[in-house]
Amino acid sequence: DVKVTQSSRYLVKRTGEKVFLECVQDMDHENMFWYRQDPGLGLRLIYFSYDVKMKEKGDIPEGYSVSREKKERFSLILESASTNQTSMYLCASSSFPTGGQGAGNSPLHFGNGTRLTVT
Amino acid sequence: AQSVTQLDSQVPVFEEAPVELRCNYSSSVSVYLFWYVQYPNQGLQLLLKYLSGSTLVKGINGFEAEFNKSQTSFHLRKPSVHISDTAEYFCAILDTGGFKTIFGAGTRLFVKA
Known part of the structure; x- marks a missing residue:
């Protein structure tokens, strides 16, 4: 079974701090994603990566950066945390689409989330 | 642009x-459709x-959904719910050539005894 592990369940940081959120998956998946989840807004994609050292902006990349030095690890970085970045952060992974129905056969596998509070 | 609307919060x-x-x-393009479920204090998992x-x-x-x-x-349906179905449910789409899954805002299902 696919396991996506986020290093921290809860995190409290101060405004202006540099924050690292770590995610590791154990199924050799090519694709990894960072979402933030806010009440009433669902999940919004921050960044994703489809290969080592590759990254693509999602819908809300401002104030964030990412790093993928190894296939199994995808880090989200808040360069200077702000209170409006208080949220639940979810990491996900998926395999590279194969077969006739491509991406449909590669659903997302999620970690349990990191609840970040910035004070 | 793509969007997902879940009609009940x-x-x-x-x-x-x-x-x-x-x-x-x-x-405007063909999509795949998904429902994910999130139980309290957990990440999302694929429902169907x-x-x-x-x-x-x-x-x-025991969940099923019908594409129209x-x-x-x-829409997602279940003929008889259990207390353990209490969770948040997310509808999502993924275009057939892409990487980005788009999620709805979620629907919180409360099952009462």
Whole structure:
């Protein structure tokens, strides 16, 4: 079974701090994603990566950066945390689409989330 | 642009009653459709998916969903809910050539005894 592990369940940081959120998956998946989840807004994609050292902006990349030095690890970085970045952060992974129905056969596998509070 | 609208933010229902969670989507390209479930203090997990073929798809825990292309809907149903179904449910779409899954805002299902 696919396991996506986020290093921290809860995190409290101060405004202006540099924050690292770590995610590791154990199924050799090519694709990894960072979402933030806010009440009433669902999940919004921050960044994703489809290969080592590759990254693509999602819908809300401002104030964030990412790093993928190894296939199994995808880090989200808040360069200077702000209170409006208080949220639940979810990491996900998926395999590279194969077969006739491509991406449909590669659903997302999620970690349990990191609840970040910035004070 | 693509979007997903979940028509109910919260759905309270009594145990053993039927439930329907509504989802409409908008997309100019072909998409795959998904329902994910998030139990308290957990990440999301796949409930079911529609790729092609029969418009009625069955998922885990007795849930099913029906794809209606003309109405661009993908409503989730269960004929008899349990307390353990209390969770948040997310409808999502993924275009057939892409990487980005687009999620709805979620529907909180409360099952009462």
